[in-house]
Amino acid sequence: MNKRARISAHRPALALLLMKGRRHGLAALSIFRTGRCSALAALLLLLPFTVRSQSAGNRPGLPIAVRAQDLEAGKLESNWLTYYGDYSGRRYSSLAEITPANVARLRLQWVFHVRSATFAGAAPVAVGGIVYIATSSDVYAVDGRSGAMLWRHTRQGSGGAEGGAAARPNRGIAIFGSRLYLTTEDAHLLCLDARSGNQLWEVAFGERKDGSGPSSSPLIVRNKVIFGVTVSDSDAFIAALSADDGKQIWRFEMDSAPNGATPSNEGAGQAHCGSAVWMPGTYDSVRNTIYWTTGPSDSTHASSVQPGGDAASGCLLALDAEDGKLKWAAHIAPRSQCAAIVPQVPVLVNTTGHGAPRGMIAVADRNGLLSVYDRESGKLLSDSAVNCSGAAGPAISAAPSYSEPTRLFYGLSSQGAGLAATNGKNGSSPAGENAIVAYNLVSKKIAWKVPSTVAGDFSSGLLTTSTGLLFLSDGSQSLKAADAATGKPLWSFTIGQTPASPPISYAVDGKQFVIVTAGKDLFAFALP
Amino acid sequence: MLLVTGALAQAPGKAAGALAQAPEKKDQPGATPVAALFASNCAVCHGSDGRGGERAPNIATDPEMVALSDARLTEILNKGVLASGMPLFSFLGDEKIRELVDYLRLLQGISGSAQTQLPGDPVAGEQMFFGSASCSNCHMVNGRGGFLGDDLTAFAKGRSADIVRAAIVHPEDAPGRAGHPVEVETRDGATYKGLVRSRDNFDIVLQSEDGAFHSLLRDRIVHITTSSQPLMPQDYAEKLSTKQIDDLISFLLRNAGSAKSAPASGGDED
Numbered sequence: 121m122n123k124r125a126r127i128s129a130h131r132p133a134l135a136l137l138l139m140k141g142r143r144h145g146l147a148a149l150s151i152f153r154t155g156r157c158s159a160l161a162a163l164l165l166l167l168p169f170t171v172r173s174q175s176a177g178n179r180p181g182l183p184i185a186v187r188a189q190d191l192e193a194g195k196l197e198s199n200w201l202t203y204y205g206d207y208s209g210r211r212y213s214s215l216a217e218i219t220p221a222n223v224a225r226l227r228l229q230w231v232f233h234v235r236s237a238t239f240a241g242a243a244p245v246a247v248g249g250i251v252y253i254a255t256s257s258d259v260y261a262v263d264g265r266s267g268a269m270l271w272r273h274t275r276q277g278s279g280g281a282e283g284g285a286a287a288r289p290n291r292g293i294a295i296f297g298s299r300l301y302l303t304t305e306d307a308h309l310l311c312l313d314a315r316s317g318n319q320l321w322e323v324a325f326g327e328r329k330d331g332s333g334p335s336s337s338p339l340i341v342r343n344k345v346i347f348g349v350t351v352s353d354s355d356a357f358i359a360a361l362s363a364d365d366g367k368q369i370w371r372f373e374m375d376s377a378p379n380g381a382t383p384s385n386e387g388a389g390q391a392h393c394g395s396a397v398w399m400p401g402t403y404d405s406v407r408n409t410i411y412w413t414t415g416p417s418d419s420t421h422a423s424s425v426q427p428g429g430d431a432a433s434g435c436l437l438a439l440d441a442e443d444g445k446l447k448w449a450a451h452i453a454p455r456s457q458c459a460a461i462v463p464q465v466p467v468l469v470n471t472t473g474h475g476a477p478r479g480m481i482a483v484a485d486r487n488g489l490l491s492v493y494d495r496e497s498g499k500l501l502s503d504s505a506v507n508c509s510g511a512a513g514p515a516i517s518a519a520p521s522y523s524e525p526t527r528l529f530y531g532l533s534s535q536g537a538g539l540a541a542t543n544g545k546n547g548s549s550p551a552g553e554n555a556i557v558a559y560n561l562v563s564k565k566i567a568w569k570v571p572s573t574v575a576g577d578f579s580s581g582l583l584t585t586s587t588g589l590l591f592l593s594d595g596s597q598s599l600k601a602a603d604a605a606t607g608k609p610l611w612s613f614t615i616g617q618t619p620a621s622p623p624i625s626y627a628v629d630g631k632q633f634v635i636v637t638a639g640k641d642l643f644a645f646a647l648p
Numbered sequence: 649m650l651l652v653t654g655a656l657a658q659a660p661g662k663a664a665g666a667l668a669q670a671p672e673k674k675d676q677p678g679a680t681p682v683a684a685l686f687a688s689n690c691a692v693c694h695g696s697d698g699r700g701g702e703r704a705p706n707i708a709t710d711p712e713m714v715a716l717s718d719a720r721l722t723e724i725l726n727k728g729v730l731a732s733g734m735p736l737f738s739f740l741g742d743e744k745i746r747e748l749v750d751y752l753r754l755l756q757g758i759s760g761s762a763q764t765q766l767p768g769d770p771v772a773g774e775q776m777f778f779g780s781a782s783c784s785n786c787h788m789v790n791g792r793g794g795f796l797g798d799d800l801t802a803f804a805k806g807r808s809a810d811i812v813r814a815a816i817v818h819p820e821d822a823p824g825r826a827g828h829p830v831e832v833e834t835r836d837g838a839t840y841k842g843l844v845r846s847r848d849n850f851d852i853v854l855q856s857e858d859g860a861f862h863s864l865l866r867d868r869i870v871h872i873t874t875s876s877q878p879l880m881p882q883d884y885a886e887k888l889s890t891k892q893i894d895d896l897i898s899f900l901l902r903n904a905g906s907a908k909s910a911p912a913s914g915g916d917e918d
Binding site for chain 1: 711788799801845850858859860863
């Protein structure tokens with residue numbers, strides 16, 4: 121009721137318009153003799169008050185205003201604020217309406233279809249009941265309850281809708297305040313008004329080169345918009361731009377990454393970290409440190425990469441969020457005998473292990489290696505064996521998840537690239553096997569493994585929720601749910617296309633939704 | 649789009665005609681052979697005003713359609729868009745296809761020739777836009793201004809001064825999503841006021857002037873009142889002098905010359 125009362129009480133301007141405002145004594149505010157513009161002036165004068173009086177927002181019916189403390193809260197509740205939910209990269213929702221007991225009753229609620237470029241890799245965010253999602257050419261605001269489009273922002277790509285713009289996927293948008301941020305294929309950062317889709321500004325941050333440019337979602341850290349680019353080794357960088365106006369605050373050049381002396385850099389002295397950035401990083405607000413993985417550059421991404429070559433090195437970087445200074449760097453595959461390493465988002469996990477509570481970072485990559493690092497020192501705590509036969513492993517959008525109730529790390533392994541499929545150096549996953557794997561980061565043991573019969577590319581990813589559910593796509597044309605503790609399948613819905621991005625979850629007025637993209641469609645599920 | 653998102657009280661079909669009359673009155677729709685050509689080949693699906701029908705999208709005011717080049721439009725007419733049901737019209741021949749493209753530009757309110765001369769002072773116009781004329785209360789240009797009305801950054805792109813003038817002094821006829829404020833009463837006694845951003849037989853989404861969206865199920869709604877007046881003032885012709893309007897037009901024309909992005913659009917993606 122409070123919300124509604126506020127709507128009525130503090131917003132008289134449109135009411136005045138409805139009453140044909142002329143007679144309502146607004147002469148003092150009058151710019152012209154007639155009343156309509158006066159009413160508009162009154163409207164504008166009221167806006168600052170409206171903003172000030174608003175309580176913690178980001179609920180349906182209130183203006184969107186994502187604050188730094190919302191991002192740092194560590195509990196998502198009804199919203200999904202970043203590429204992977206919160207700052208940790210866990211892809212974990214605290215929502216609890218959908219449970220293992222009722223998930224079988226999950227139903228399709230709506231489908232949002234676009235006519236332009238596909239949702240390839242697109243990761244939505246959901247705030248206050250509104251879903252924001254981008255394709256390579258468009259950004260959409262969609263009513264999270266009904267699937268109705270509220271606005272669309274169209275950008276003319278440099279190569280046209282069928283050319284360059286469409287060829288480069290947009291892997292996600294970031295939200296801060298009432299603004300959206302995204303990078304474009306021609307190396308611009310766009311800032312849009314989340315209320316209208318109007319473009320507030322755009323800045324160029326690099327030169328566009330063929331086959332290069334940014335594709336990952338930006339990360340917002342305390343008024344900075346931080347992202348990396350996938351250009352050639354020597355040109356790659358991570359940049360922090362002001363969320364206010366796009367002015368550069370710092371830039372970490374990959375050239376400056378060290379060749380050697382890092383805590384976990386055994387036997388890889390010749391390799392360097394100067395590689396392209398494919399995924400958004402994660403943020404530890406206590407340490408004020410951002411963690412970022414680097415992979416092979418665009419030009420060396422092809423299968424022609426020689427095993428052990430510099431370009432194949434993937435790294436985990438720890439940077440000071442304030443100034444972009446390197447705290448430490450670790451090679452993800454110091455003993456790499458494999459082709460291109462494409463690491464996933466570094467997932468920040470707080471748990472106990474190795475004798476003392478510590479912050480850990482778990483990094484999965486498409487070769488099937490799972491590496492766990494100490495968040496403070498960058499020391500390698502454990503890694504699973506590499507199986508190099510799986511060069512064509514899961515796509516980088518096959519995002520892992522960490523569940524708080526089960527304290528397990530979930531990944532998809534495919535075609536012999538056994539993510540966590542093996543423990544230590546005791547063996548490797550049989551070539552050609554596809555599986556969904558739950559891994560205990562502390563005991564370094566596989567909790568369960570469910571073979572998948574589907575040989576397709578794992579183009580999607582995982583989502584866990586507080587009720588012990590695991591949502592996933594196993595490469596088939598469906599979205600599935602399983603018991604996160606046991607791997608037991610609980611629900612499946614055929615969407616007729618392979619999911620193109622990991623599922624996310626949000627709630628509108630208490631109703632929990634799970635949404636996933638595929639092709640040109642966004643599918644939304646909820647209980648009846 | 650205008651019809652879908654907000655201009656609830658507007659009579660369909662009225663707008664394009666009035667807008668199109670501005671540049672050359674003799675070319676009003678229906679009066680020429682090319683109009684008959686459009687009527688017999690295009691209007692069946694796209695509507696006589698080009699604003700879309702049951703079978704085909706709005707080609708008159710959708711910003712994406714307006715942004716298509718003549719060459720692309722010619723290609724579409726020649727080859728069709730078979731996946732979405734648009735047939736090919738190559739049998740008409742190059743000459744008639746060229747005429748149809750020109751005629752579509754007329755419906756879109758775009759003059760064939762580029763605007764080279766500004767009718768007034770763009771600097772004075774900019775001051776008016778963000779100042780005394782209050783345009784920026786609702787409209788944005790280059791990221792400055794309000795969000796309830798259309799982003800006008802690129803509005804004048806490809807449009808003549810006369811067309812921009814018509815949009816200011818006859819806003820009811822202009823393309824865009826500016827609408828009439830509505831007030832919605834729900835069963836539980838709550839009242840919501842704002843502009844309609846989406847509506848169908850089951851749902852309605854309002855945006856109040858603080859920017860918040862209110863998604864309402866129809867079965868919760870007792871009453872919907874639509875204001876007789878749109879948010880856009882209709883009396884700029886009386887309130888502003890001819891020179892002042894010329895200045896505003898000049899600001900929008902000059903700005904559109906350097907604008908890059910297409911305007912955001914509301915409403916259904918037809």
